[in-house]
Amino acid sequence: MKEQKTGKILIVDDNEDLLKAAKIYLKRHFAQVDTETNPGILPILMANEQYDVIMLDMNFTKDVSSGQEGFYWLDRILEMDSSAVVVLITAYGDVNTAVKAIKEGATDFVLKPWENEKLLATLNAALQLRQTKLEVSELKNQQQQIYRDIDSKFKDIIGQSDPMVKVFETIERVAGTDANILILGENGTGKELIARAIHRNSKRYREAFVSVDLGSITPTLFESELFGHKKGSFTDAKEDRAGRFEQANKGTLFLDEIGNLPMPLQAKLLAALQNREVTRVGANKPIPVNIRLISATNMPIHNMVYDNSFRQDLLYRINTIEITLPPLRDRLEDIPLLADHFISIYGKKYNKDIRKAGEALIKRMQKYHWPGNIRELQHSIERAVIMTTHSVLQPEDLFMSKQLLPERNEEMVSLDHLNIEDVEKILIRKALQKHNGHITRAADELGLTRSSLYRRLERYGL
Numbered sequence: 001m002k003e004q005k006t007g008k009i010l011i012v013d014d015n016e017d018l019l020k021a022a023k024i025y026l027k028r029h030f031a032q033v034d035t036e037t038n039p040g041i042l043p044i045l046m047a048n049e050q051y052d053v054i055m056l057d058m059n060f061t062k063d064v065s066s067g068q069e070g071f072y073w074l075d076r077i078l079e080m081d082s083s084a085v086v087v088l089i090t091a092y093g094d095v096n097t098a099v100k101a102i103k104e105g106a107t108d109f110v111l112k113p114w115e116n117e118k119l120l121a122t123l124n125a126a127l128q129l130r131q132t133k134l135e136v137s138e139l140k141n142q143q144q145q146i147y148r149d150i151d152s153k154f155k156d157i158i159g160q161s162d163p164m165v166k167v168f169e170t171i172e173r174v175a176g177t178d179a180n181i182l183i184l185g186e187n188g189t190g191k192e193l194i195a196r197a198i199h200r201n202s203k204r205y206r207e208a209f210v211s212v213d214l215g216s217i218t219p220t221l222f223e224s225e226l227f228g229h230k231k232g233s234f235t236d237a238k239e240d241r242a243g244r245f246e247q248a249n250k251g252t253l254f255l256d257e258i259g260n261l262p263m264p265l266q267a268k269l270l271a272a273l274q275n276r277e278v279t280r281v282g283a284n285k286p287i288p289v290n291i292r293l294i295s296a297t298n299m300p301i302h303n304m305v306y307d308n309s310f311r312q313d314l315l316y317r318i319n320t321i322e323i324t325l326p327p328l329r330d331r332l333e334d335i336p337l338l339a340d341h342f343i344s345i346y347g348k349k350y351n352k353d354i355r356k357a358g359e360a361l362i363k364r365m366q367k368y369h370w371p372g373n374i375r376e377l378q379h380s381i382e383r384a385v386i387m388t389t390h391s392v393l394q395p396e397d398l399f400m401s402k403q404l405l406p407e408r409n410e411e412m413v414s415l416d417h418l419n420i421e422d423v424e425k426i427l428i429r430k431a432l433q434k435h436n437g438h439i440t441r442a443a444d445e446l447g448l449t450r451s452s453l454y455r456r457l458e459r460y461g462l
């Protein structure tokens with residue numbers, strides 16, 4: 001059987017020939033290889049995709065070889081994702097700089113020009129490290145979540161805007177029922193937070209809340225992860241194991257990123273939900289399960305039904321009640337509340353006496369587009385609290401360097417480091433990912449003909 005490719009790699013380097021050659025070679029070995037010449041759009045790329053390994057050039061400006069740009073972007077990448085694994089691309093003679101960068105958090109470096117086999121070995125090792133880092137951070141998160149769950153009910157969900165008040169009303173009404181709930185909303189809008197709140201306010205609150213990120217389960221492991229397995233049913237099945245459905249028995253099962261589930265797996269999930277029973281891989285006796293299902297996605301799931309990438313019968317099964325969380329840019333009045341909420345949390349955590357966000361900063365924040373929504377706001381405030389010397393946060397505290405802050409809507413394209421082409425590239429990448437590389441569907445979505453999409457793919461080296 002052909003082995004499933006894994007690993008999402010991003011290569012950022014200003015040398016287009018190098019990018020092309022690396023992409024052609026690495027695509028044979030990894031699930032996804034994206035390339036980019038402009039490091040300025042790293043924050044946007046990272047907000048849209050979870051890369052396993054980022055290969056980063058040290059110098060982008062012509063005739064500069066200090067590596068300062070590389071250090072700057074290394075820092076930014078690690079700020080955005082503390083589990084990021086960065087492999088630096090260095091020229092011969094730059095090894096000292098690379099060693100210094102490793103001290104600052106890079107994982108490894110490759111020397112240009114490289115031998116393909118060596119590059120592959122480095123990236124495979126980096127990929128493994130990434131997996132370990134993610135597992136560790138998942139365990140830490142689970143532990144933190146347990147502590148949070150113990151002493152909070154509804155109180156940590158901030159929001160007074162009309163759309164949020166409506167969301168709270170819906171939760172009040174549906175939490176106590178066993179209705180299946182589908183939560184829609186962009187990344188970082190609080191879907192998991194709301195799912196946990198529903199569980200805590202339900203009759204099942206003493207039982208488990210089991211969260212599964214469907215986007216991160218490989219198809220080969222899907223059945224065993226969700227339904228469990230019997231010892232010996234496949235090479236890695238060293239002992240009998242209950243799947244997530246069984247673990248959530250009597251409690252709530254939260255299926256995150258349900259829109260990312262490939263079609264064949266949708267059928268398996270639907271069967272389990274319909275029959276209310278699961279059969280462990282390698283076993284033949286079905287086990288009844290009693291779960292309350294909450295699902296979430298940031299994908300336009302109704303459109304996906306329309307273009308046949310999501311089963312209608314599955315959608316009907318999971319969306320008895322639908323809750324749509326508005327993006328942060330559509331609830332500007334919540335920004336001051338959220339900012340003060342996070343200032344108070346991080347003020348305590350880092351032992352700093354900060355009273356609030358100043359008016360100028362709030363105004364600035366209300367102009368920003370917040371592609372990463374509340375998660376992004378939360379991280380920005382945490383950084384600001386650590387770095388500031390003020391007792392009232394000021395605009396300059398919030399790392400609002402122009403290039404990193406696309407302002408709302410049309411202003412987005414006028415920034416120093418973003419131009420129409422960058423934005424177009426991002427949209428094309430997103431459309432292709434959404435449609436699993438299906439050119440006709442991606443072109444339709446973008447309002448382009450197939451041939452003009454092909455032309456753009458060629459032009460941008462995508």
Ligand SMILES: Nc1ncnc2c1ncn2[C@@H]1O[C@H](COP(=O)(O)OP(=O)(O)OP(=O)(O)O)[C@@H](O)[C@H]1O
Nearest residue numbers: 156157158159186187188189190191192193374375
């Ligand atoms: N209304 C809110 N009040 C306070 N904190 C919030 C609120 N909404 C979200 N957060 C915080 O923002 C972060 C992101 O929220 P959450 O993980 O629930 O988003 P999500 O929509 O599930 O994200 P993703 O789509 O990336 O999985 C969390 O730390 C959460 O506690």
